[in-house]
Amino acid sequence: MKSTEIKHNVQNLIDNFSKEEFVFDLLVAYGISKTSVTRLKKGDYNLSKVDGELLYKKKIFYKVEASDKLLSSIEEVAKEERILKQQPRFAILTDFKQLVAKDLKLGKNLDIQLKELPNYFDFFLPLAGSEVYNASNNNEADRNASYKMADLYDLLIEENPAIYNSKESIHNLNIFLSRLLFCFFAEDTEIFKDKSIFTDTLAQHTAESGKDTHLFLNDLFDRLNTENADHLPEYLRKFEYVNGGLFGQKIASPIFTSKARKTLIELGDLNWSEINPDIFGSMIQAVVDKDYRSDLGMHYTSVENILKLIKPLFLDELYDAYENATTINQLRALIKRISKIKFFDPACGSGNFLIITYKEIRLLEIKILEKITDLEGQSPTIKWTEIQLSQFYGIEIDDFAHEMAILSLWLAEHQMNKVFEERLFDYGKSKPILPLKEAGQIKQGNATRRDWNEVCPISSTDEVYVIGNPPYLGYSRQDETQKEDMKIVFSRVNNYKKLDYIACWFYKGTNYIQNTKAKYAFVTTNSITQGEQVALLWPLVLSKGQEIDFAHQSFKWTNNAKGNAGVAVVIIGVRNIDGTDKFLYNQNLKQSVKNISPYLANTSNVYVIPRNKTLSKLSPMIKGSSPGDNGNLLLDQEEKDKIISKNPITAKFIKRYIGASEFIKGTNRYCIHITEDNVKEAYKIKELAERFEKVEIFRLNSKKLATKKKAETPHFFDEDKHQEGEFILVPQTGSERRNYIPIGYFDDSYVPSNATRVIYKVQPWLFGVISSRMHIVWVKAVAGRLKMDMQYSNTLCYNTFPFPDITNKQKENLNLYVFAILDERAKHPSKTMAQLYNPTTMPKGLLQAHQALDTAIEQCYRLQPFKNDTERLEYLFKQYEEMLQKDTLFAKQKQSRKKK
């Protein structure tokens, strides 16, 4: 079945709507056979025993729900085991006005008016057996053009190698390319009156050798900058005056070869009207940046994601104002307001946020004008657009991208003018595009160092929206310039060095909007809302009378780049406190909330600060041992067998090595772990001595002083924390999917790696505390993340964890539950921890043992059971605050006593 057919079916079902038949019609619309649906209706296929529910294996769960419960109910359904057992792809709830659905495989949500369903029909396409169609082919025109531009670029560079000799000539080349692109667009999209005028004239007036191509282009670009062309030859007079912005500066065109000229003409022959200025700019940007060449436009932000930011920031509110305006005066006032708003992207790249915003604002204006026209009746007084490109401000560090942003805004203006004419000027009234009158206010520069107020001046009454997707870089990936940027931006702040580079934009954004009506919102790495960065960044923002007014919780960033890791991002909007509604989005579910904490949760603003001692009375936890060896002190099974068979005595220098991966996947790894008194003996073994030497060389080459020093003892780990006796092991990184943290128990024949956290000299009940649901709820809330997966930390997760003092008797009781868990694990010796703790394959007995432990742990806190994780977390946060208060009080007393 084709997707257009399905869309048609869905429209049909809405047009002939029946409450009783709705869900059945829906299934039929997506191509489920009539016989199956009949059997479902009769009840044969319905696996739910609850009245009014429909549970169709591997397909859907459906229920009619009260309006006020739709959103809460869908979250419950998504967790209910009896439902998940049947693996429905979708959960669908409706009150026949609204429809809320969840894709249980992808975790995506849908929350729409039922009558809008035909517009969102693709959400349920997997029901028809096809995954949602992949949009990657849609950009083929952009891709082809970009690759061809890359060819031309390479040819020009080859013929004009001197271009790279100065910054100025690179800049000139950028402008030159930008002018070519403008001409390609102009001749295909009626900006130039005659179609193909650029390519045709070029082909006719230049020699095949390419030798005079640059002269032709010099003359042509001069002409495009000249208002009065009377004195020029006829072939140039045919062109129009464009303006003094794009063509103002006199630049010598690069020399062409015959191949370059041919490529230029081929480029002109492409159909540029199909090219989409939203993303083309980002792709073409890759042309001049060789590193990105293979992944054209890797970092461009999709329209979908841009809307996720601009809708809650301003567009939704403007549309509300539009809906509520009923008189011509009100509507005109709204246009006036819109025409005064400033949109500012201080990391604008090739301008996608500004372009999409521009288009959306123009569309809104068209709608307002249509409404005015309706009200005015017979003789509408339509004016030209009030929206100016000069309302759009940007800063971009990359010179070429900044040229592309300026160009793309012109093209977007032209595109929207066409839409404007089509929708409003049925009488053929039009306005000449050329000469281009004004441009967006895009400045080239480093946004972390420039004064934003100078780029986009702001007064206390100005309506300004700051938007964008600035660069993210964790502190260890920043280069020297970026570190210097951080130093300048945070010159008045202590303890900023571990912040992500993007924190510069948040801090400057906060200073920029202070005491104004402006707001800002950025797409950002989720790192600044998790782990240790939260308490570093957010006090700087929230202490200035500002608040998070909307946020999208973590979602996976998708880009077309090959070989590039995914990254999890959030979208955060900040404003000066104003007491109006706040919205928290999870996937596409929108929830009105009382507060949005810096962790992007609906709780008060509590900061969990890393501690080096436990808050509760628990044994100390430390990081595992770090080899710092470039792999030379570590052995896999094969290497170990080989080395021992050759020289059996080495066995005494080898211990088992256990990291998160070895523990979770059940693989074997070994390490060379020797003590002070057998160093000499170890060096006698050739294989070991060779490895030590490699370690020494590696450490000497390190930038870090401490590591260089450790080159003196290459036979030891860089940081050896190993102790005698048994220990509990917690993997540093673990999948987000698990409901429990898999914890291990090992003896000292194992050395735990730096990818673990361990507790030596331990009692079993502590194993129970860390394995508990209470603990993972806490960890999920406060831990840092790698993508979406948890990063367990002793200082942040364990040392901060509030756990009550318990009696020895309680401890002994907990021990029993821990033994039960270990027993259950032992029943499955062939299964890895990954299998045991995968929520879909977890053995029932193990799950039950964990649940029994959970109850016992929770009773240490209070007798009344917890209803859900939200309640658990609330309780834990409260405990944390109380215990922290007592702790600091105690510390102060201690200090004052010392002073006496």
Next chain:
DNA sequence: TATCCGACAGCAT
């Protein structure tokens, strides 16, 4: 200065 630890527009399978 010695010691300890979180993070990763990531990295490997």
Next chain:
DNA sequence: ATGCTGTCGGATA
């Protein structure tokens, strides 16, 4: 697409 490494700079005592 899943799921965790190892090296590094920064902070603390």
